Amino acid sequence: MNDYQHILLAVDYSEHDGTVARKAKALSRKYQAWLSIIHVLDNIPMPDTAYGTVIPLDQDSGYGLLETEKAQLMQTADELGVDCAHRWLVWGVPHQEIVSIAEREKVDLIVLGSHGRHGLALLLGSTANSVLHDAKCDVMAVRLQDDESKRFI
Template identity: 70%
Template sequence: MPAAVLIPCRLRILIIGKKEIMDSYQHILLAVDVSEHDDQVIRKAKHLADIFHAKLSIIHVLDDIPMPDTAYGTIIPLHEVSSYELLEKEKSSFMQIGNRLGVDASCRWMVWGVPEEEIVRIAEREHIDLIIVGSHGRHGLALLLGSTANSVLHHAKCDVMAIRLREETGREQSIRENGERSITNLNPEIA
């Protein structure tokens, strides 16, 4: 039997021998945006890393939080203090993701720059086999201008997997933002 067989059906399915699967990806880079709800991307990246027995690394690129100039003891204006707090919140969220995935500290990158450029730069430097990014499935003007996922796809020298992000319902967003975990009591007699 050949190592890989393409079976004609409604969906194209590529059956790959066990050896080819195990040798496919050795190092996966997950690009996360901690300000968005990308648990589905995180779960899929972890699943793929487990399937391939691959090393998993994560990256978060900061591109639009202004940094205060405090090198000479400058007083930080109030709006910059809130920027610092936002940066600390993003750092904390990023560390939680890394901890949840069991990613070694040496395989976590939180860097400043243009997201698509930094993702590709780290992927090349670290010899990444697969980059996983979330994709919003943009339309209209956003589609014409491009996206991080699209730019990474066209500039990376390795495979790129774009996972379409499912839109949250209002209830899901409320639960995520407020940590709401209560279950509505359906029996009016129980208070």
């Protein structure tokens, strides 16, 4: 395993994010690496913004659902001690946006959750599978179990 300098945690606010976040935080401590966090919105209408697909975290959008997502990201990032400059809320296709931010920010390791799908779900793919195949850096897919805790740290 390489010495990682920059780790990107991808969260989707499922009930298992705490498990994935703890793993990412432990790795960032072990390697004394920057920890960044990304959440990709793919299921709410995109507000008209002059900022492109990256949604500014320091402005009120006026969209209730978007504000809820921003608040969740800020709370999670605060709990993990993620610097404000390393937080991204992005609208788009999750695997594409995660890989794009990872490349732009020179991330060494992407950490995200995976449910280890089988059968038809496996054939249809998942965000973790797509990131694994598209990323130019290492990817850690944390296998998720149904009884994992929601706590972050």
